Protein backbone atom coordinates (compact mmCIF):
# COMPACT_ATOMS: atom_id res chain seq x y z
CA UNK A 1 0.00 0.00 0.00
CA UNK A 2 1.28 3.45 -0.93
CA UNK A 3 -0.33 6.49 0.64
CA UNK A 4 0.28 10.06 -0.51
CA UNK A 5 -1.11 12.98 1.44
CA UNK A 6 -0.83 16.57 0.27
CA UNK A 7 2.40 15.95 -1.61
CA UNK A 8 3.79 19.07 -3.26
CA UNK A 9 7.11 19.48 -5.07
CA UNK A 10 8.54 22.74 -6.34
CA UNK A 11 11.63 23.15 -8.46
CA UNK A 12 12.17 26.89 -8.19
CA UNK A 13 9.30 28.42 -10.12
CA UNK A 14 8.03 25.07 -11.40
CA UNK A 15 5.28 23.41 -9.40
CA UNK A 16 5.94 19.81 -10.51
CA UNK A 17 3.54 18.15 -8.04
CA UNK A 18 0.66 20.08 -6.52
CA UNK A 19 -1.04 18.84 -3.35
CA UNK A 20 -1.38 15.25 -4.49
CA UNK A 21 -3.26 12.74 -2.30
CA UNK A 22 -4.12 9.18 -3.32
CA UNK A 23 -3.72 5.57 -2.22
CA UNK A 24 -2.30 2.70 -4.26
CA UNK A 25 -3.84 -0.51 -3.01
CA UNK A 26 -2.35 -4.00 -2.96
CA UNK A 27 -3.67 -6.72 -5.26
CA UNK A 28 -4.34 -4.32 -8.11
CA UNK A 29 -2.50 -2.78 -11.01
CA UNK A 30 -2.86 0.98 -10.62
CA UNK A 31 -2.15 3.02 -13.73
CA UNK A 32 -0.57 6.42 -13.12
CA UNK A 33 -1.54 8.52 -16.10
CA UNK A 34 -0.75 12.01 -17.24
CA UNK A 35 0.59 13.86 -20.25
CA UNK A 36 4.33 14.50 -20.58
CA UNK A 37 5.54 16.73 -17.80
CA UNK A 38 2.49 16.07 -15.60
CA UNK A 39 4.67 15.08 -12.64
CA UNK A 40 4.55 11.27 -12.74
CA UNK A 41 8.29 10.65 -12.54
CA UNK A 42 8.70 13.27 -9.84
CA UNK A 43 5.95 11.62 -7.79
CA UNK A 44 7.55 8.20 -8.21
CA UNK A 45 10.93 9.55 -7.15
CA UNK A 46 9.31 11.07 -4.07
CA UNK A 47 7.64 7.73 -3.20
CA UNK A 48 11.07 6.10 -3.46
CA UNK A 49 12.74 8.73 -1.29
CA UNK A 50 14.97 9.82 -4.20
CA UNK A 51 13.50 13.30 -4.01
CA UNK A 52 12.09 15.13 -1.00
CA UNK A 53 8.64 16.68 -1.27
CA UNK A 54 8.43 20.40 -0.53
CA UNK A 55 5.49 19.44 1.69
CA UNK A 56 3.22 16.48 2.33
CA UNK A 57 3.80 12.89 3.30
CA UNK A 58 4.29 9.53 1.58
CA UNK A 59 3.94 6.21 3.39
CA UNK A 60 4.89 2.84 1.91
CA UNK A 61 3.23 0.04 3.84
CA UNK A 62 2.69 2.45 6.69
CA UNK A 63 6.20 3.92 6.92
CA UNK A 64 8.29 6.43 4.98
CA UNK A 65 10.52 4.66 2.46
CA UNK A 66 13.64 6.01 4.20
CA UNK A 67 12.64 4.20 7.40
CA UNK A 68 13.30 0.78 5.87
CA UNK A 69 16.67 -0.79 6.67
CA UNK A 70 16.40 -3.03 3.60
CA UNK A 71 14.31 -0.97 1.19
CA UNK A 72 14.75 -3.31 -1.81
CA UNK A 73 12.87 -5.99 0.09
CA UNK A 74 9.99 -3.54 0.48
CA UNK A 75 9.89 -1.63 -2.80
CA UNK A 76 11.20 -2.44 -6.26
CA UNK A 77 11.28 0.13 -9.04
CA UNK A 78 11.96 0.46 -12.72
CA UNK A 79 12.72 4.11 -13.29
CA UNK A 80 15.23 4.68 -16.07
CA UNK A 81 16.42 1.51 -17.78
CA UNK A 82 19.12 3.51 -19.57
CA UNK A 83 20.93 4.30 -16.34
CA UNK A 84 22.77 0.99 -15.81
CA UNK A 85 26.54 0.47 -16.16
CA UNK A 86 26.60 -0.87 -19.71
CA UNK A 87 30.06 -2.47 -19.53
CA UNK A 88 28.76 -5.11 -17.12
CA UNK A 89 26.93 -8.25 -18.07
CA UNK A 90 23.27 -8.51 -17.13
CA UNK A 91 24.11 -11.10 -14.48
CA UNK A 92 27.02 -8.99 -13.18
CA UNK A 93 24.74 -5.97 -12.83
CA UNK A 94 22.19 -7.96 -10.83
CA UNK A 95 24.90 -9.53 -8.65
CA UNK A 96 26.24 -6.11 -7.69
CA UNK A 97 22.71 -4.97 -6.85
CA UNK A 98 22.11 -8.13 -4.78
CA UNK A 99 25.39 -7.81 -2.89
CA UNK A 100 25.03 -4.12 -2.08
CA UNK A 101 21.52 -4.75 -0.79
CA UNK A 102 22.32 -7.84 1.28
CA UNK A 103 20.23 -10.14 -0.92
CA UNK A 104 21.15 -13.78 -1.57
CA UNK A 105 22.82 -14.44 -4.96
CA UNK A 106 20.32 -17.20 -5.73
CA UNK A 107 17.77 -14.40 -6.23
CA UNK A 108 19.83 -13.25 -9.23
CA UNK A 109 19.28 -16.56 -11.00
CA UNK A 110 15.61 -16.60 -10.01
CA UNK A 111 14.86 -13.15 -11.43
CA UNK A 112 16.89 -13.82 -14.60
CA UNK A 113 14.63 -16.79 -15.21
CA UNK A 114 11.52 -14.88 -14.20
CA UNK A 115 12.10 -12.14 -16.79
CA UNK A 116 13.33 -14.53 -19.49
CA UNK A 117 16.87 -13.17 -19.75
CA UNK A 118 18.58 -16.57 -19.40
CA UNK A 119 20.16 -16.44 -22.83
CA UNK A 120 21.43 -12.88 -22.50
CA UNK A 121 22.59 -12.77 -18.87
CA UNK A 122 26.22 -13.52 -19.85
CA UNK A 123 26.32 -10.70 -22.39
CA UNK A 124 27.33 -7.11 -21.81
CA UNK A 125 24.45 -4.71 -21.33
CA UNK A 126 25.72 -2.36 -24.05
CA UNK A 127 24.64 -4.97 -26.61
CA UNK A 128 21.11 -5.22 -25.18
CA UNK A 129 18.04 -4.12 -27.10
CA UNK A 130 15.59 -1.76 -25.41
CA UNK A 131 13.33 -4.71 -24.58
CA UNK A 132 16.21 -6.57 -22.95
CA UNK A 133 17.15 -3.49 -20.92
CA UNK A 134 13.56 -3.22 -19.75
CA UNK A 135 13.64 -6.87 -18.68
CA UNK A 136 16.91 -6.32 -16.87
CA UNK A 137 15.49 -3.26 -15.10
CA UNK A 138 12.46 -5.29 -14.08
CA UNK A 139 14.69 -8.14 -12.88
CA UNK A 140 16.49 -5.62 -10.65
CA UNK A 141 13.15 -4.36 -9.33
CA UNK A 142 12.10 -7.92 -8.46
CA UNK A 143 15.39 -8.85 -6.81
CA UNK A 144 14.30 -8.20 -3.23
CA UNK A 145 10.91 -9.91 -3.78
CA UNK A 146 9.23 -6.65 -2.74
CA UNK A 147 5.56 -6.19 -1.89
CA UNK A 148 5.44 -2.82 -3.61
CA UNK A 149 6.50 -2.24 -7.23
CA UNK A 150 6.80 0.96 -9.24
CA UNK A 151 7.28 0.99 -12.99
CA UNK A 152 7.85 4.27 -14.83
CA UNK A 153 6.66 3.97 -18.44
CA UNK A 154 7.66 0.29 -18.74
CA UNK A 155 5.87 -0.17 -22.05
CA UNK A 156 7.64 2.71 -23.81
CA UNK A 157 9.31 1.60 -27.01
CA UNK A 158 8.52 -2.09 -26.67
CA UNK A 159 7.26 -4.31 -29.46
CA UNK A 160 3.96 -6.15 -29.16
CA UNK A 161 5.51 -9.24 -27.54
CA UNK A 162 7.27 -7.05 -25.00
CA UNK A 163 4.06 -5.17 -24.23
CA UNK A 164 2.14 -8.42 -23.73
CA UNK A 165 4.87 -9.78 -21.53
CA UNK A 166 4.86 -6.70 -19.30
CA UNK A 167 1.07 -6.74 -19.06
CA UNK A 168 1.07 -10.39 -17.96
CA UNK A 169 3.83 -9.77 -15.48
CA UNK A 170 2.03 -6.79 -13.91
CA UNK A 171 -1.13 -8.87 -13.63
CA UNK A 172 0.69 -11.76 -11.96
CA UNK A 173 2.41 -9.42 -9.51
CA UNK A 174 -0.92 -7.88 -8.55
CA UNK A 175 -2.59 -11.30 -8.30
CA UNK A 176 0.17 -12.23 -5.83
CA UNK A 177 -1.25 -9.45 -3.65
CA UNK A 178 1.49 -6.93 -4.40
CA UNK A 179 1.00 -3.20 -4.81
CA UNK A 180 1.73 -2.26 -8.42
CA UNK A 181 1.95 1.33 -9.68
CA UNK A 182 2.69 1.77 -13.37
CA UNK A 183 2.97 5.11 -15.14
CA UNK A 184 2.12 5.94 -18.72
CA UNK A 185 1.23 8.96 -20.80
CA UNK A 186 -1.02 6.85 -23.04
CA UNK A 187 -4.51 5.96 -21.93
CA UNK A 188 -4.79 3.22 -24.55
CA UNK A 189 -1.87 1.37 -22.95
CA UNK A 190 -3.64 1.30 -19.61
CA UNK A 191 -6.93 0.00 -20.95
CA UNK A 192 -5.94 -3.64 -20.73
CA UNK A 193 -3.38 -3.21 -17.99
CA UNK A 194 -4.79 -1.24 -15.09
CA UNK A 195 -7.59 -2.02 -12.63
CA UNK A 196 -7.51 1.50 -11.27
CA UNK A 197 -6.34 4.79 -12.70
CA UNK A 198 -4.87 7.79 -11.00
CA UNK A 199 -4.84 10.59 -13.57
CA UNK A 200 -2.79 13.75 -13.07
CA UNK A 201 -2.23 16.89 -15.10
CA UNK A 202 0.20 19.71 -14.23
CA UNK A 203 0.95 17.97 -10.95
CA UNK A 204 -2.68 17.92 -9.80
CA UNK A 205 -5.02 15.00 -9.28
CA UNK A 206 -7.66 14.86 -12.02
CA UNK A 207 -9.23 11.45 -11.40
CA UNK A 208 -8.80 8.49 -9.07
CA UNK A 209 -11.18 5.59 -9.73
CA UNK A 210 -11.46 2.20 -11.38
CA UNK A 211 -10.62 2.13 -15.08
CA UNK A 212 -14.23 1.26 -15.90
CA UNK A 213 -15.61 4.09 -13.75
CA UNK A 214 -13.36 6.62 -15.40
CA UNK A 215 -14.27 5.49 -18.87
CA UNK A 216 -18.00 5.23 -18.20
CA UNK A 217 -18.14 8.43 -16.22
CA UNK A 218 -16.37 10.35 -18.90
CA UNK A 219 -17.86 8.62 -21.84
CA UNK A 220 -20.20 11.18 -23.28
CA UNK A 221 -23.03 9.10 -24.64
CA UNK A 222 -23.72 9.78 -28.26
CA UNK A 223 -25.87 8.15 -30.88
CA UNK A 224 -25.10 8.04 -34.58
CA UNK A 225 -28.12 7.68 -36.83
CA UNK A 226 -28.48 7.56 -40.63
CA UNK A 227 -31.76 8.21 -42.31
CA UNK A 228 -32.90 9.22 -45.78
CA UNK A 229 -35.01 11.85 -43.98
CA UNK A 230 -32.44 13.69 -41.87
CA UNK A 231 -34.24 17.02 -41.81
CA UNK A 232 -37.51 15.48 -40.60
CA UNK A 233 -35.81 13.37 -37.96
CA UNK A 234 -33.77 16.32 -36.73
CA UNK A 235 -36.95 18.33 -36.32
CA UNK A 236 -38.71 15.53 -34.39
CA UNK A 237 -35.68 15.10 -32.16
CA UNK A 238 -35.36 18.81 -31.42
CA UNK A 239 -39.06 19.18 -30.71
CA UNK A 240 -38.66 16.56 -28.01
CA UNK A 241 -35.67 18.29 -26.45
CA UNK A 242 -32.98 16.03 -27.91
CA UNK A 243 -29.71 17.77 -28.69
CA UNK A 244 -28.88 16.71 -32.21
CA UNK A 245 -26.90 17.93 -35.16
CA UNK A 246 -26.67 16.96 -38.79
CA UNK A 247 -23.33 15.60 -39.89
CA UNK A 248 -22.59 14.86 -43.53
CA UNK A 249 -25.58 14.08 -45.73
CA UNK A 250 -27.88 11.57 -44.04
CA UNK A 251 -26.04 11.26 -40.71
CA UNK A 252 -27.21 12.80 -37.46
CA UNK A 253 -25.45 12.82 -34.13
CA UNK A 254 -27.52 12.88 -30.93
CA UNK A 255 -25.94 13.89 -27.64
CA UNK A 256 -26.34 12.18 -24.30
CA UNK A 257 -29.01 9.69 -25.37
CA UNK A 258 -29.14 5.98 -26.13
CA UNK A 259 -29.75 4.28 -29.47
CA UNK A 260 -33.00 2.86 -27.99
CA UNK A 261 -34.40 6.31 -27.28
CA UNK A 262 -33.56 7.58 -30.76
CA UNK A 263 -34.79 4.39 -32.45
CA UNK A 264 -38.12 4.50 -30.65
CA UNK A 265 -38.66 8.12 -31.51
CA UNK A 266 -37.90 7.48 -35.19
CA UNK A 267 -40.28 4.53 -35.18
CA UNK A 268 -43.04 6.61 -33.61
CA UNK A 269 -42.85 9.14 -36.45
CA UNK A 270 -42.34 6.55 -39.16
CA UNK A 271 -38.88 7.79 -40.10
CA UNK A 272 -36.87 4.98 -41.73
CA UNK A 273 -33.39 4.34 -40.33
CA UNK A 274 -30.45 2.90 -42.25
CA UNK A 275 -28.09 2.91 -39.33
CA UNK A 276 -28.37 3.37 -35.57
CA UNK A 277 -25.56 2.97 -33.04
CA UNK A 278 -24.33 4.09 -29.65
CA UNK A 279 -20.98 5.77 -30.03
CA UNK A 280 -18.44 4.86 -27.37
CA UNK A 281 -16.01 7.57 -26.58
CA UNK A 282 -12.56 6.14 -27.16
CA UNK A 283 -10.11 5.90 -24.32
CA UNK A 284 -7.84 8.38 -25.95
CA UNK A 285 -10.68 10.89 -26.31
CA UNK A 286 -11.65 10.36 -22.68
CA UNK A 287 -8.10 10.99 -21.60
CA UNK A 288 -7.78 14.11 -23.71
CA UNK A 289 -11.05 15.34 -22.23
CA UNK A 290 -9.69 14.73 -18.74
CA UNK A 291 -6.28 16.22 -19.22
CA UNK A 292 -6.89 18.53 -22.16
CA UNK A 293 -6.59 21.77 -20.21
CA UNK A 294 -3.45 20.55 -18.52
CA UNK A 295 -1.37 19.80 -21.61
CA UNK A 296 1.20 22.54 -22.08
CA UNK A 297 1.82 22.02 -25.76
CA UNK A 298 -1.03 20.87 -27.96
CA UNK A 299 -0.22 19.49 -31.34
CA UNK A 300 -2.04 21.52 -33.95
CA UNK A 301 -2.52 20.78 -37.60
CA UNK A 302 -0.15 22.81 -39.73
CA UNK A 303 -1.75 25.89 -41.24
CA UNK A 304 -2.25 25.70 -44.95
CA UNK A 305 -1.23 28.81 -46.84
CA UNK A 306 -3.23 29.23 -50.02
Ligand SMILES: Nc1ncnc2c1ncn2[C@@H]1O[C@H](COP(=O)(O)OP(=O)(O)OP(=O)(O)O)[C@@H](O)[C@H]1O
Nearest residue numbers: 011014016034035036037038039040041042043185
Ligand atom coordinates in the same frame (compact mmCIF):
# COMPACT_ATOMS: atom_id res chain seq x y z
N1 LIG B 1 15.06 18.19 -11.34
C1 LIG B 1 14.19 19.03 -11.86
N2 LIG B 1 14.45 20.36 -11.91
C2 LIG B 1 13.57 21.23 -12.44
N3 LIG B 1 12.37 20.89 -12.95
C3 LIG B 1 12.06 19.59 -12.94
C4 LIG B 1 12.93 18.60 -12.41
N4 LIG B 1 12.34 17.38 -12.54
C5 LIG B 1 11.13 17.61 -13.12
N5 LIG B 1 10.96 18.93 -13.36
C6 LIG B 1 9.76 19.55 -13.98
O1 LIG B 1 8.64 19.09 -13.26
C7 LIG B 1 7.55 18.84 -14.12
C8 LIG B 1 7.11 17.38 -13.99
O2 LIG B 1 8.09 16.52 -14.56
P1 LIG B 1 8.02 14.92 -14.51
O3 LIG B 1 9.25 14.42 -15.17
O4 LIG B 1 7.74 14.49 -13.14
O5 LIG B 1 6.75 14.65 -15.42
P2 LIG B 1 6.26 13.28 -16.06
O6 LIG B 1 4.78 13.26 -15.88
O7 LIG B 1 7.05 12.16 -15.53
O8 LIG B 1 6.56 13.51 -17.59
P3 LIG B 1 7.06 12.48 -18.73
O9 LIG B 1 5.86 11.69 -19.13
O10 LIG B 1 7.51 13.44 -19.80
O11 LIG B 1 8.16 11.69 -18.14
C9 LIG B 1 8.03 19.21 -15.51
O12 LIG B 1 7.63 20.54 -15.76
C10 LIG B 1 9.53 19.12 -15.40
O13 LIG B 1 10.16 20.00 -16.31
